[in-house]
Amino acid sequence: MAPKFFGFAILVATTIFATSAVAQDRNELTGIIGRTFISDQGVRGATGADTVLHSGNGLTFEVNYGRRIWSSPLAALTFEVPFALNPDEDLHFKQNVIPVGYRSYFITPSIRANLFPSNGLSPWISFGAGFGHFSEKSELEFGGVNPGKTGTSTGVFQMGVGIDLRIFNYLA
Numbered sequence: 240m241a242p243k244f245f246g247f248a249i250l251v252a253t254t255i256f257a258t259s260a261v262a263q264d265r266n267e268l269t270g271i272i273g274r275t276f277i278s279d280q281g282v283r284g285a286t287g288a289d290t291v292l293h294s295g296n297g298l299t300f301e302v303n304y305g306r307r308i309w310s311s312p313l314a315a316l317t318f319e320v321p322f323a324l325n326p327d328e329d330l331h332f333k334q335n336v337i338p339v340g341y342r343s344y345f346i347t348p349s350i351r352a353n354l355f356p357s358n359g360l361s362p363w364i365s366f367g368a369g370f371g372h373f374s375e376k377s378e379l380e381f382g383g384v385n386p387g388k389t390g391t392s393t394g395v396f397q398m399g400v401g402i403d404l405r406i407f408n409y410l411a
Contacts (some may be wrong), residue, residue: 241350242263251329252362259275264307265304265306265307266304266305266306266307267303267304267305267307267317267319268302268303268305268398268409269301269302269303269304269305269410270296270300270303270304271299271300271301271304271336271396272299272300272301272303272389273298273301274296274298274299275296275297275298275325275328276296277294277328278294278298279291279292279293279294280292280294282332285334287333288333288355289333289376290333291332291341292330292331292337293330293332294328294329294331295328295329295330295331295340295394297323297325297326297328297329297332298326299323299325300323300324300326301322301323302321302322303319303320303321303322304319304320305317305318305319305320305351306318306319306364307356307407310356312355312356312357313354313355314353314354314355314356315352315353315356316350316352316353317338317347317350317351317352317353318348318350318353319348319350319351319365319367320346320347320348320349321345321346321347321349321397322344322345322346323344324342324343324344325342325343325344325347326335327340327342328341328342328343330380331380335379335380335381335382335383336379336388337379337380337390338375338376338377338378338379338385338387339376339378339379339380339381340344340375340376341374341375341376342373342374343372343373343374344371344372344395345369345370345371345372345373345395345397346369346370347360347367347369347370347395347397348367348368349365349366349367349368349397350365350366350367351363351364352364352365353403358405359404359405360402360403360404360405361402361403361405362383362400362403363400363402363403364398364399364400365396365397365398365399365400366397367396367397367398368394368395368396368397369394369395369397370392370393370394370395371392371393371394371395372375372390372392372393373390373391373392373393374389374390375387375388375389375390375391377389378387389397391407
């Protein structure tokens with residue numbers, strides 16, 4: 240389901256982005272590809288030398304559509320809808336009790352506040368909440384069928400900070 244939704248999200252974002260030149264000042268489309276780093280987690284109640292759950296470094300794809308809802312020379316507010324997909328995150332634990340990996344996606348509508356939005360450098364902060372889904376693989380790490388749940392959905396919260404660097408008029 241996630242790959243179909245990801246394709247639909249790209250189609251919607253591209254359609255919205257292709258609006259008139261006047262509206263492009265208010266619309267933003269962002270695409271990001273990057274590595275996902277997850278810290279190792281200790282497992283309570285596990286015995287032995289290695290009681291740590293290790294995660295691989297997955298590849299994450301993100302598409303973000305934003306619409307400027309208020310702007311002044313000093314600050315701007317943008318409503319944004321980021322969609323992030325990690326199609327394959329590997330897992331490792333010394334006992335054969337976990338799935339070999341999982342995939343996840345997140346949709347977190349947010350509000351982003353920029354300072355000096357028309358300058359070449361514009362710092363921002365973003366807050367939002369939404370939906371996350373994890374699909375665990377059906378096989379265990381060292382073979383066998385995963386007896387646990389293979390899908391989990393939850394509410395999620397996101398926050399971020401950054402700096403927009405304007406390169407050209409419509410490219411930052």
